[in-house]
Amino acid sequence: xxxxxxxxxxxxxxxxxxxxxxxxxxxxxxxxxxxxxxxxxxxxxxxxxxxxxxxxxxxxxxxxxxxxxxxxxxxxxxxxxxxxxxxxxxxxxxxxxxxxxxxxxxxxxxxxxxxxxxxxxxxxxxxxxxxxxxxxxxxxxxxxxxxxxxxxxxxxxxxxxxxxxxxxxxxxxxxxxxxxxxxxxxxxxx
Numbered sequence: 001x002x003x004x005x006x007x008x009x010x011x012x013x014x015x016x017x018x019x020x021x022x023x024x025x026x027x028x029x030x031x032x033x034x035x036x037x038x039x040x041x042x043x044x045x046x047x048x049x050x051x052x053x054x055x056x057x058x059x060x061x062x063x064x065x066x067x068x069x070x071x072x073x074x075x076x077x078x079x080x081x082x083x084x085x086x087x088x089x090x091x092x093x094x095x096x097x098x099x100x101x102x103x104x105x106x107x108x109x110x111x112x113x114x115x116x117x118x119x120x121x122x123x124x125x126x127x128x129x130x131x132x133x134x135x136x137x138x139x140x141x142x143x144x145x146x147x148x149x150x151x152x153x154x155x156x157x158x159x160x161x162x163x164x165x166x167x168x169x170x171x172x173x174x175x176x177x178x179x180x181x182x183x184x185x186x187x188x189x190x
Contacts, residue, residue: 051178051179053142053145053147053148054144054148054153054180055139055140056138056141056157056158056180056182057139057179058139058155058158058174058179059137059172060135060136060162060171060173061171061173062134062167062169063131063133063169064131064132065134066132066133067126067128067134070134070167071102074107074161074165076165078097078098078107078109079099080164081095081096083096084096092187092188092189092190093114094164095114096112096113097111097122097161098112105125105126106123107122107123108122109121109124111140113153118142118147120143120157121140122138122161123138124136125139136170138162140157141154142154148180149180149181150181151186152179152183152184152185152186152187152190153190155179155185156186156187156190159187163187
């Protein structure tokens with residue numbers, strides 16, 4: 001079995017670099033390619049300056065509002081935008097939300113884009129505060145494994161539900177560091 005692997009490796013190596021038919025040369029060439037790939041990946045990650053995969057994390061703090069009323073409002077809004085009807089009449093992507101689960105302190109849902117039918121996974125995690133308020137963490141991430149940029153779509157997946165549900169009186173914390181292309185978002189489009 002080992003000899004077969006060496007033969008395949010030598011064959012692959014000779015296909016890539018005919019002058020590198022010796023196994024030790026092949027290992028050096030392959031190692032060099034891996035190093036170049038790793039350095040390129042690190043440079044790309046630094047250049048992007050945010051999540052490597054299209055996603056968004058948002059923290060909201062609601063003062064004087066209990067978590068159960070906020071959770072109920074979001075569940076109702078997800079149900080209201082379940083079909084594509086709202087997108088047909090109002091444009092944008094405020095439609096095709098689907099409730100996956102609703103527990104005491106967490107909502108799991110999905111959002112499907114109406115044109116290309118990409119699916120994003122959403123979660124809302126609720127934590128009551130001592131001051132009779134609610135801390136809410138929202139997270140949206142693309143199911144498409146190769147998604148890197150999203151024009152702020154994952155931000156809008158979450159924010160559209162908050163504003164659509166009529167929730168007010170909160171502070172919001174997010175940035176390009178934890179939310180892909182947050183500074184480019186346009187929630188009337190996305």
